[in-house]
Amino acid sequence: MRIDIAAVGRLRGGAESDLVSDYLDRFARTGRPLGLPAVNIIEVEDKRGGGMAAEADLLARAIPASSALIVMDERGQQPTSPEFATRIAGYRDQARDICLVIGGADGLDPSIRARADWQISFGRMVWPHMLVRVMLAEQLYRAATILAGSPYHRV
Numbered sequence: 001m002r003i004d005i006a007a008v009g010r011l012r013g014g015a016e017s018d019l020v021s022d023y024l025d026r027f028a029r030t031g032r033p034l035g036l037p038a039v040n041i042i043e044v045e046d047k048r049g050g051g052m053a054a055e056a057d058l059l060a061r062a063i064p065a066s067s068a069l070i071v072m073d074e075r076g077q078q079p080t081s082p083e084f085a086t087r088i089a090g091y092r093d094q095a096r097d098i099c100l101v102i103g104g105a106d107g108l109d110p111s112i113r114a115r116a117d118w119q120i121s122f123g124r125m126v127w128p129h130m131l132v133r134v135m136l137a138e139q140l141y142r143a144a145t146i147l148a149g150s151p152y153h154r155v
């Protein structure tokens, strides 16, 4: 199994970058005994001002063809953390690769959203894409702790 986060924009250090690294390190440590691989981050950036269409083109080339496509979008489903964990475990059990996609400031092109196997929302409010990266890294770590039966997720 392979887990990628494909994101528009580059995190060049700073608070969000530190948090993403910390949660993904924790995910790697907790997930390893569960058969979950470390998360690979793929960043794409369009420097020519081509907007969502150009970003969609870059994302389409970066997303591994065989991966289940999980798109982060405020219009998506709102799973609980245990439901998210169960779904991640299901992909692992099917030996299915997954790619979680986060859009840029303008959002994700409809062509990417249309291809998604699952669209996940962190609520109907719009969050900055760098914070969504932090929140997604935390939810992956939380999912690993739920699957491991550790007390981090207390509800």
Ligand SMILES: C[S@@+](CC[C@H](N)C(=O)[O-])C[C@H]1O[C@@H](n2cnc3c(N)ncnc32)[C@H](O)[C@@H]1O
Pocket: 071, 072, 073, 074, 075, 101, 102, 103, 104, 105, 106, 107, 108, 120, 121, 122, 123, 124, 125, 126, 127, 128, 129, 132
């Ligand atoms: C600043 S938002 C873009 C908002 C844009 N107006 C739109 O219509 O998508 C950047 C990215 O962060 C993610 N995002 C923002 N808010 C989100 C939420 N509530 N749930 C899930 N993902 C979110 C999405 O991947 C989005 O493409």
